[in-house]
Amino acid sequence: MARYRYPAIPESEVTPRELFAQRRRFLKGTLTRGAALGMVAAAPGLLLSPTSRAWTETLSGQLSGELPSRSLAGEEALTDRKDVTTYNNFYEFGTRKSDPEVYAHKLVTDPWSVSIEGEVGKPGSFALEDILAGQALEERIYRLRCVEAWSMVIPWIGFPLAELLKRHEPTSRARYVVFESIFDPDNLRGQRRSIIEWPYREGLRIDEAMHPLTLLAVGMYGERMPNQNGAPIRLVVPWKYGFKSIKSVVSIRLVEEMPTTSWIDQNPDEYGFYANVNPAVDHPRWSQARERRIGESGRRDTLMFNGYADEVAELYAGMDLNQHF
Numbered sequence: 341m342a343r344y345r346y347p348a349i350p351e352s353e354v355t356p357r358e359l360f361a362q363r364r365r366f367l368k369g370t371l372t373r374g375a376a377l378g379m380v381a382a383a384p385g386l387l388l389s390p391t392s393r394a395w396t397e398t399l400s401g402q403l404s405g406e407l408p409s410r411s412l413a414g415e416e417a418l419t420d421r422k423d424v425t426t427y428n429n430f431y432e433f434g435t436r437k438s439d440p441e442v443y444a445h446k447l448v449t450d451p452w453s454v455s456i457e458g459e460v461g462k463p464g465s466f467a468l469e470d471i472l473a474g475q476a477l478e479e480r481i482y483r484l485r486c487v488e489a490w491s492m493v494i495p496w497i498g499f500p501l502a503e504l505l506k507r508h509e510p511t512s513r514a515r516y517v518v519f520e521s522i523f524d525p526d527n528l529r530g531q532r533r534s535i536i537e538w539p540y541r542e543g544l545r546i547d548e549a550m551h552p553l554t555l556l557a558v559g560m561y562g563e564r565m566p567n568q569n570g571a572p573i574r575l576v577v578p579w580k581y582g583f584k585s586i587k588s589v590v591s592i593r594l595v596e597e598m599p600t601t602s603w604i605d606q607n608p609d610e611y612g613f614y615a616n617v618n619p620a621v622d623h624p625r626w627s628q629a630r631e632r633r634i635g636e637s638g639r640r641d642t643l644m645f646n647g648y649a650d651e652v653a654e655l656y657a658g659m660d661l662n663q664h665f
């Protein structure tokens with residue numbers, strides 16, 4: 341049987357790795373992205389309906405301009421884009437790492453809206469293009485560390501979650517943020533089985549959600565987000581285990597009480613609310629002290645808060661991280 345492979349963007353249209361690396365060097369020299377990116381950004385639009393073309397154009401308009409780019413993973417090499425789009429955790433498509441790439445074309449991202457509800461002065465449901473309008477996108481290179489002890493280094497494109505939350509005016513009672521992914525069992529084959537309690541739900545404390553490192557990502561590797569990586573909009577919280585970085589978000593709710601999450605409901609002994617990357621606190625079934633960087637042989641030491649301790653350690657001052665894992 342022929343396997344359908346997402347992305348619908350043929351590999352031939354995707355910026356080759358060398359070109360991408362070269363472009364990054366240009367960017368460091370403050371030049372604009374130029375022809376190489378213009379070429380790839382134009383291609384996906386052809387495959388899309390008018391609505392998604394509108395937001396894709398918003399996105400590619402920004403992408404083809406001067407996109408501020410920052411590496412928050414030091415000089416570590418980027419993980420090969422091929423690995424990042426073929427080795428995924430996205431249980432809505434099944435539990436195998438290869439499932440998302442095979443089945444993610446079933447994810448309907450057009451039209452897409454996100455509701456912002458609960459303890460906010462300005463609640464509502466907003467089309468993705470309205471959310472993107474007025475947000476300055478940036479490229480940030482972050483490590484992603486899975487609880488399964490592998491990691492990747494990914495150039496995400498997005499904007500701080502704080503920017504969106506501020507626009508909707510959190511009330512003084514907003515102490516936590518609850519996120520929900522799309523629920524569509526007709527198209528998401530994994531949701532026809534009770535792998536976890538659907539829809540996928542995650543949560544952050546409000547100060548974590550407002551932290552400048554917390555990103556809503558709409559693209560990676562200079563292009564819009566591939567379906568298997570959580571199109572059209574996903575969270576990226578670089579100092580936490582990957583499962584906190586919820587994909588294909590449709591709802592953001594500000595609440596007063598600490599929420600539960602799909603993973604806590606599934607197994608409270610293995611998954612805590614905080615899920616901060618911490619080499620000193622093991623998963624009950626395996627060590628978290630070391631990790632396998634995808635694309636490398638051997639293992640490397642896992643860094644406290646995934647290497648972002650300088651930025652985020654103060655959020656947890658005085659907390660017992662063995663208890664609040």
Ligand SMILES: Nc1nc2c(c(=O)[nH]1)N[C@H]1C(S)=C(S)[C@@H](COP(=O)(O)O)O[C@H]1N2
Binds near residue numbers: 424432484485487
């Ligand atoms: N909706 C949803 N979001 C999700 C998941 C999922 O199964 N469903 N898996 C999480 C896990 S465990 C990881 S490690 C990351 C993987 O992101 P990536 O596939 O883009 O690398 O997505 C997270 N977000």
Ligand SMILES: [Mo]
Binds near residue numbers: 429486487581582583
């Ligand atoms: Mo993960």
